Amino acid sequence: MDYFDRFAVPHPSPAIYASMVAIGLTMIAVVAGITYFKKWGYLWREWLTTVDHKRIGIMYILAALLMLFRGGVDALMMRAQTAIPDNGLLDGQHYNEVFTTHGVVMILFMAMPFIIGLMNIVTPLQIGARDVAFPRLNAVSFWLFFMGAMLFNISFVVGGSPDAGWTSYFPLASNDFSESVGSNYYAISLQIAGIGTLLTGINFIVTILKMRAPGMNLMKMPMFTWSILITNFIIVFAFPVLTVALALMTMDRLFGTQFFTMANGGSDMLWANLFWVWGHPEVYIVILPAFGIYSEIISTFARRNLYGYNSMVISMVAISTLSFIVWAHHFYTMGHGAMVNGIFSITTMAIAVPTGVKIFNWLFTLWKGKIVFTVPMLYSLAFIPIFTLGGVTGVMLAMASADYQYHNTMFLVVHFHYVLIPGTVFAVLAGFTYWWPKMFGFMLSEKIGKWSFWFITIGFNVTFFPMFITGLDGQARRMYTYSESTGYGPLNMLSFVGAIGLAIGFALIVYNIYWSTRYASRNISNDPWDARSLEWATHTPIPEYNFAVVPTVASTEAFWDAKKKGFKLFGGKVEKIHMPNNSGVPFIMSCIFFVWGFALVFSMWIIAIIATIGIFACMIHRSFEKDHGRYISVEEIEETENKLRGAK
């Protein structure tokens, strides 16, 4: 029986049992539904084996939305627990698990995949390419991320969630202080998802550098594509550090090495440094694409070209470089002296300069424009003042002497929510609404969209603003409760009220998707927003090959110039198109990765060894496989094109 004990959740509560039942029932319902409607073949052929960047992007976004709600429920539980002093809704252990999974899920399994999903759908279209450079690798990336995320999520019902914070500081996360398998889940599921992300980084760098349409030199790329290029460079430089740190952590926890432990010369400070050497660039991995999304949307709905294109590019390059030399500001209080802290303070504050350049360029993109307040534009406009507030508090936190007072308090928590929510979350919601018609061929309801926008924006400020005050009043972060005498009660209750507003806003987004899917008009043009870049130059729905004829580009706003100045985008004639074949191997290999990860979490060595052999077998199979792709004939292309034109 002992063998099976470790699979039990160490601190079960009714909520966990209820989730077990709910997860079980949902899985049975999904399997039964697919079987009843005879969709297994469709699912396998069209989705599980696809290498099409658009479908992979959609799957990324679906997974990210699921995770948004998982992380959102965690957040609601935290706000509910702290809404009143000495609340007994959650005990300390549960609260610790909840804030740990909230952080990991939101950053790694919500923000990143949402961004990667949008970049998958949009980037190849914006540069006039037929797909990414390595379509099958792209499928591997997605499935590895997905399996990593699933592995992380089952920790909730099998074996127990990680509870050492999303930063997983040692020695707290060592076997001495975290005895459950929770931190094993952390190390291994992040490792699996991280490999997927690293592959994405390589894939998109090559795609953008090698597959741009003729005439599109680097300084003629749309700003979103620029942000994606820079982001992927950060991924390629930062993620190997995480890979190594997690590997060391895994060895500490599973094989008794002493890299980060308290005994035998292990160093807890080493973990903190490695974590943040990856962790700080990671922040920019989720924020730079957001800057790209806003640049596209603000320019589209101000009906003007982006102001200061060159300085926008330069500032992003500057931010990405600086992002690697500021990591120690996450632990000024570790005792590395005034000299080191002074240097890191200055590098950190320096980031405000290129970021300020971007804010002013966006403001001046509005200048002399003709602003239309659509839902994507509302998110982008709300972003500017809220993000500025987040940014200036970042400068305050950067000042080491004062940070000794902000560190580990709610002030810090509210700072990063003030940059990450208007920065990343608003951006992905804006981008999601903006590119939705290109993905699915109909618009989301503007009316419901505006309701959810106001709920989210106001709810967000009501939730988080009070924490600036409680932080300065000495409320430490990650406390599951506090006594009434501290006086934090009323403001925390206000936060909870705001959190409910946020929850309503997000629920309205789901309702909007449902409503629009049922009732929205399918009769829309290829370019419903009157936009400016190449993704709007192709048909809606987008044919598999994206562009029948590869476009020729002469400016940063090729499609706009084609509409307004009569530039000819599609000069050539239709030729047969080379496309990659679908493959089930990425999915199968990632499933084996899941088994491998699960086996490692529970130290089941024989299964882990078999799974390792399986993973290598998949790679060997790929190495010897002869697959030269296939051609779409000219007749087939013309038939598709005529059908799509006729649909209008």
Add this chain to the structure above:
Amino acid sequence: MKIKWALLTILFTIATVLTGCDNPLMVLDPKGPVAATQADVIMISIWTMAFVVLVVMVLYIFMIMKYRASKQRDDYEPPHIEGSKVLEIIWVAIPIIIVAFLSVVTVKTTNEVEATPKGYGDQEPLVIYASSSNWKWHFSYPEEDIETVNYLFIPTNRPIEFKLYSFGPISSFWIPQLGGQKYAMSDMVNTLHLAADVPGEYMGRNSNFSGSGFAQQTFNVNALSAKDYDKWVDEIKATAKPITEEKFNELLKPGHVGQSTYTGTHLEFSPAPEGENAGHDHGSSDTEEHDSKDSHEEHSEHSNMNH
């Protein structure tokens, strides 16, 4: 439009709340020179940043009021504008000046708070070892040869040097009204300089998450005049029992304990991880091999004690 006014109102409210005197926020209500320096830095940065926010807000409101489509002619075509060298130089240069100003403030004050507080230089600092274990604080006074658990008495108007370390996870020693925090870690000793100007009771806590009992890992700080402090020390010496290794090991077990007082300190039988007892080699050539071996054994002992 609503949102901008809401934001302005919020900004105004925060300024009022922060400077208000009715119920000042802990961090902005300093009772010692270090916290006072930090509160000044915070207010300087808030006002500087308020200026930045104001500039952005004015431009922002102007742009979205003036250039909305509903205020333009239907046939208005926005022009193509590449950018402006002059404007771009302005919004690079001014932020650089602001950052430079704040950098000077930061470097100067960081050096200040990392040293004996100004005006206290002529006094011998009182050294107190503050060590954390799950989820308690142990305060050892080598000078007075006494030890307390979960509460701290300090004399006012005398510089205090806290020597911080941990018997478990990284903890952060923080008394907001006396000054900012610093980590207590298992493999090295950190020094935190504080001083109290005003007698009174203050809140102290571990602010760095360290497991399930973390929320309650607090301690009371009582700042007394030199005379009262000496009286307190004499009283402890007359009444408290000596701390023994067995008693101390019992205290180290994970959990919560109340306040208690002992004569002697645990440093005698369980020295702090500094000098030859440091948890890892910092590369100093004078550490002999057998010394570092000793310290390793010492540390395995510490970690075992926490099981």
